[in-house]
Amino acid sequence: xxxxxxxxxxxxxxxxxxxxxxxxxxxxxxxxxxxxxxxxxxxxxxxxxxxxxxxxxxxxxxxxxxxxxxxxxxxxxxxxxxxxxxxxxxxxxxxxxxxxxxxxxxxxxxxxxxxxxxxxxxxxxxxxxxxxxxxxxxxxxxxxxxxxxxxxxxxxxxxxxxxxxxxxxxxxxxxxxxxxxxxxxxxxxxxxx
Amino acid sequence: xxxxxxxxxxxxxxxxxxxxxxxxxxxxxxxxxxxxxxxxxxxxxxxxxxxxxxxxxxxxxxxxxxxxxxxxxxxxxxxxxxxxxxxxxxxxxxxxxxxxxxxxxxxxxxxxxxxxxxxxxxxxxxxxxxxxxxxxxxxxxxxxxxxxxxxxxxxxxxxxxxxxxxxxxxxxxxxxxxxxxxxxxxxxxxxxxxxxxxxxxxxxxxxxxxxxxxxxxxxxxxxxxxxxxxxxxxxxxxxxxxxxxxxxxxxxxxxxxxxxxxxxxxxxxxxxxxxxxxxxxxxxxxxx
Amino acid sequence: xxxxxxxxxxxxxxxxxxxxxxxxxxxxxxxxxxxxxxxxxxxxxxxxxxxxxxxxxxxxxxxxxxxxxxxxxxxxxxxxxxxxxxxxxxxxxxxxxxxxxxxxxxxxxxxxxxxxxxxxxxxxxxxxxxxxxxxxxxxxxxxxxxxxxxxxxxxxxxxxxxxxxxxxxxxxxxxxxxxxxxxxxxxxxxxxxxxxxxxxxxxxxxxxxxxxxxxxxxxxxxxxxxxxxxxxxxxxxxxxxxxxxxxxxxxxxxxxxxxxxxxxxxxxxxxxxxxxxxxxxxxxxxxxxxxxxxxxxxxxxxxxxxxxxxxxxxxxxxxxxxxxxxxxxxxxxxxxxxxxxxxxxxxxxxxxxxxxxxxxxxxxxx
Numbered sequence: 001x002x003x004x005x006x007x008x009x010x011x012x013x014x015x016x017x018x019x020x021x022x023x024x025x026x027x028x029x030x031x032x033x034x035x036x037x038x039x040x041x042x043x044x045x046x047x048x049x050x051x052x053x054x055x056x057x058x059x060x061x062x063x064x065x066x067x068x069x070x071x072x073x074x075x076x077x078x079x080x081x082x083x084x085x086x087x088x089x090x091x092x093x094x095x096x097x098x099x100x101x102x103x104x105x106x107x108x109x110x111x112x113x114x115x116x117x118x119x120x121x122x123x124x125x126x127x128x129x130x131x132x133x134x135x136x137x138x139x140x141x142x143x144x145x146x147x148x149x150x151x152x153x154x155x156x157x158x159x160x161x162x163x164x165x166x167x168x169x170x171x172x173x174x175x176x177x178x179x180x181x182x183x184x185x186x187x188x189x190x191x192x193x
Numbered sequence: 194x195x196x197x198x199x200x201x202x203x204x205x206x207x208x209x210x211x212x213x214x215x216x217x218x219x220x221x222x223x224x225x226x227x228x229x230x231x232x233x234x235x236x237x238x239x240x241x242x243x244x245x246x247x248x249x250x251x252x253x254x255x256x257x258x259x260x261x262x263x264x265x266x267x268x269x270x271x272x273x274x275x276x277x278x279x280x281x282x283x284x285x286x287x288x289x290x291x292x293x294x295x296x297x298x299x300x301x302x303x304x305x306x307x308x309x310x311x312x313x314x315x316x317x318x319x320x321x322x323x324x325x326x327x328x329x330x331x332x333x334x335x336x337x338x339x340x341x342x343x344x345x346x347x348x349x350x351x352x353x354x355x356x357x358x359x360x361x362x363x364x365x366x367x368x369x370x371x372x373x374x375x376x377x378x379x380x381x382x383x384x385x386x387x388x389x390x391x392x393x394x395x396x397x398x399x400x401x402x403x404x405x406x407x408x409x410x411x412x413x414x415x416x417x418x419x420x421x422x423x424x425x426x427x428x429x430x431x432x433x434x435x436x437x438x439x440x441x442x443x444x445x446x447x448x449x450x451x452x453x454x455x456x457x458x459x460x461x462x463x464x465x466x467x468x469x470x471x472x473x474x475x476x477x478x479x480x481x
Numbered sequence: 482x483x484x485x486x487x488x489x490x491x492x493x494x495x496x497x498x499x500x501x502x503x504x505x506x507x508x509x510x511x512x513x514x515x516x517x518x519x520x521x522x523x524x525x526x527x528x529x530x531x532x533x534x535x536x537x538x539x540x541x542x543x544x545x546x547x548x549x550x551x552x553x554x555x556x557x558x559x560x561x562x563x564x565x566x567x568x569x570x571x572x573x574x575x576x577x578x579x580x581x582x583x584x585x586x587x588x589x590x591x592x593x594x595x596x597x598x599x600x601x602x603x604x605x606x607x608x609x610x611x612x613x614x615x616x617x618x619x620x621x622x623x624x625x626x627x628x629x630x631x632x633x634x635x636x637x638x639x640x641x642x643x644x645x646x647x648x649x650x651x652x653x654x655x656x657x658x659x660x661x662x663x664x665x666x667x668x669x670x671x672x673x674x675x676x677x678x679x680x681x682x683x684x685x686x687x688x689x690x691x692x693x694x695x696x697x698x699x700x701x702x703x704x705x706x707x708x709x710x711x712x713x714x715x716x717x718x719x720x721x722x723x724x725x726x727x728x729x730x731x732x733x734x735x736x737x738x739x740x741x742x743x744x745x746x747x748x749x750x751x752x753x754x755x756x757x758x759x760x761x762x763x764x765x766x767x768x769x770x771x772x773x774x775x776x777x778x779x780x781x782x783x784x785x786x787x788x789x790x791x792x793x794x795x796x797x798x799x800x801x802x803x804x805x806x807x808x809x810x811x812x813x814x815x816x817x818x819x820x821x822x823x824x825x826x827x828x829x830x831x832x833x834x835x836x837x838x839x840x841x842x843x844x845x846x847x
Contacts, residue, residue, distance in 0.1 A: 010209065011204045011209055012256070012257065014209060015204075015255070016256060018216045018254070019254065019256060022219060022220065022223065022254065025220050025223045025224060026223050026397045026412045027412075053213070053216070054213060054216065054217060055213075056213050058214065058663075059217070092217075112341075113341035114337050114338065114340075115231075117218075117221040117225065117228070117231070119221075121220070139373075140226050140373050140412040140413075140414065140415035140416075141412040141413055141414055143414045168375070169225045169228055169376075171224075173220070173224045186224030188224055188412070202565065206565075208565065208567070231665030231667075232665060233663045233665055234665070235564045236557075236560040236561050236803065237561065238561040240557070240806065240807035240810060240811065241803065241807030242807040242808035242809075242810070242811030242814075243807060245807075265814070266815045266816075266817045266818045267818060270488070272489045272492065272493055273815070274489070275489040275490050275493055279490075302814075303816070303818045303819060304818055321808070321811070331794075332794050334794065360833060361826065361829070363826060365819075365822035365823050365825070365826045366819040366822045366823070367819075382816075382818075383818075384818055384819065386822070404804045406665040430822065430825060430826075432825075445821075446821070447817050447818070447821060462818055462821075
């Protein structure tokens with residue numbers, strides 16, 4: 001198959017995407033924009049831009065079944081070199097295109113008490129990102145409290161997420177993706193449904 | 194962006210794979226405030242111990258629109274600050290400033306600026322020994338377990354022994370803090386005077402230790418508490434006099450020896466703050 | 482009147498101009514060429530390559546020249562360059578059995594297949610300074626030392642292994658080999674990570690640690706099974722073409738140490754080994770590395786860990802001279818602020834102490 005060329009001026013693009021992710025992670029629930037998307041990428045929304053900025057041969061990637069297609073795998077392999085894994089617990093990043101099909105949080109890596117960083121980051125496409133409604137989020141990075149609405153998601157997701165809170169520093173960091181917008185819920189954030 | 198950019202190296206020196214690796218570590222560090230994330234620190238074209246951790250963190254986050262301020266001991270003009278600022282001018286062509294309020298990224302060694310920082314700014318600290326327990330327990334395997342179990346009694350014992358012996362906690366810089374009620378953290382060798390600035394700071398604070406291969410972070414609006422005891426509360430140790438140059442009070446002062454007969458003067462350690470305070474006093478109309 | 486110190490930028494520029502002048506020395510003498518360093522300061526070049534972790538003789542020579550002969554500084558230059566190079570993968574294991582030998586000696590057998598080959602060595606030279614080395618023609622008599630094409634020369638350890646008298650390393654490790662330049666160290670470290678750390682470790686540090694084991698701090702009864710120096714082919718398995726591609730030939734020094742035997746009621750007695758490998762002709766390094774490697778195996782061999790050389794965290798965390806020199810020399814950097822904090826505290830404590838003394842004296846007088 002013909003592979004699309006890499007993003008122009010990759011270094012610059014990766015930097016601006018990363019800064020959006022860093023700001024999002026530092027201000028949980030805050031909606032950041034990553035700017036123009038890579039139109040040639042088969043991953044939905046700006047997920048490919050995140051993959052390009054964050055993944056390489058050192059980061060095993062898990063794909064949900066809707067993404068588990070040849071052109072996605074080829075694109076990832078060619079543009080990032082990331083190995084694909086079947087078991088989300090072995091993945092540094094889990095890419096979820098269907099919010100109804102996000103893996104259970106028992107099945108991804110939470111890290112250990114000694115090495116909590118050895119955990120899976122879930123990058124997940126959502127239907128909507130809004131601060132006008134949704135779950136209440138408090139914790140580091142938030143002055144007072146924030147709200148985040150992500151639209152439909154597999155039932156039980158937020159319950160599983162709140163159940164992880166007592167396990168901190170073990171946990172899962174979420175990056176939600178919607179169009180060219182992102183928002184993050186790191187493990188340090190406390191969620192009230 | 195008028196400075197010529199060095200060719201033959203990637204933007205901000207590091208190759209893209211290295212930047213991605215550091216960026217991932219930074220994201221983990223932000224998600225786990227105060228936890229020291231191991232990272233595959235690279236050799237940099239400056240010695241270990243001279244800011245390679247901070248330089249790698251700055252290089253990984255820096256973009257062409259950033260405005261960088263670099264200070265060492267509070268001053269933009271100390272030789273190592275000059276050297277690091279030049280490195281980024283040369284390898285990234287980035288704009289630089291000495292004004293705290295104008296900078297988007299402030300790389301620092303041993304100080305936090307006197308001017309209040311604001312949301313959207315990032316402070317990058319250079320860290321020699323990231324492990325606050327290292328001088329009490331030299332083994333990484335042991336200290337890692339202590340962090341996992343939140344066993345920080347050793348540090349309290351050490352501080353209490355200070356009180357027993359000296360009547361005071363005898364730690365004056367790199368004074369240990371607890372981040373978000375969880376991790377014991379070394380704030381880098383900043384004077385304890387600067388510790389309160391870390392608490393609920395609107396800026397993102399990133400810490401890079403190159404030789405020790407660790408990155409850690411304090412997100413904005415995060416609680417940072419200096420360890421203390423009910424009967425011996427944390428004392429900031431504010432200087433009891435104004436700056437001899439600009440007259441500012443409540444700022445950290447350097448002691449300058451002016452002759453060999455015991456004469457001393459005390460002046461602001463934050464030289465940019467001092468200069469502008471002096472200008473405000475002498476020619477207020479020139480300040481925008 | 483005092484003003485805040487300025488001029489760091491100009492001072493740095495001036496200092497670097499002075500450095501350039503000092504590096505060149507007396508301009509009435511011809512400058513040293515890097516090619517001369519490659520040919521005539523070979524062992525300095527070898528050390529810079531091995532501790533710089535980059536096999537490039539010309540680059541090492543250039544670094545030595547730029548560093549004014551300060552080898553740790555030269556190693557640092559090479560490392561800082563190396564870190565910017567793309568990483569393609571790792572080579573196939575080199576086959577030192579096939580080494581084109583320039584030198585090979587065994588301390589355990591008087592004669593053995595392949596023989597004892599003295600080769601170019603300082604051994605048995607009398608250390609008398611030769612005041613004629615600068616005289617023209619003083620070096621004309623030296624014969625060339627060739628790297629001999631010869632049939633594979635079995636290693637001493639293999640000879641002992643035929644009788645089952647020595648442990649042999651397992652052929653494979655789980656997964657790809659460690660890469661200490663790509664992963665932060667964890668403890669306990671796997672042997673491949675340990676050997677990599679030792680290979681780029683400071684020679685003097687390994688020498689002293691190895692020496693300490695000989696003096697009883699973790700004694701391991703070492704015999705140099707053999708030390709060999711010569712050229713080996715290096716190959717890289719290219720996924721794209723599906724076979725190993727020759728990359729070239731490098732010079733290596735290998736030392737296999739035969740150590741303290743072990744055994745029990747159930748396990749037969751066997752000698753254990755320590756291993757050293759270095760770029761170029763680096764015998765002191767290879768021997769010291771083998772001693773320290775063996776010492777660091779104490780835990781896996783069920784020995785008591787009591788000596789500094791047996792302590793993984795201690796040995797491996799302090800072995801790198803680029804790290805060490807950076808941190809030791811960073812004490813030159815300004816520490817005004819931390820010192821000021823300390824100074825204020827000591828003044829306070831001193832004032833309280835003096836006040837207490839005065840009170841005591843007054844009470845005594847009353």
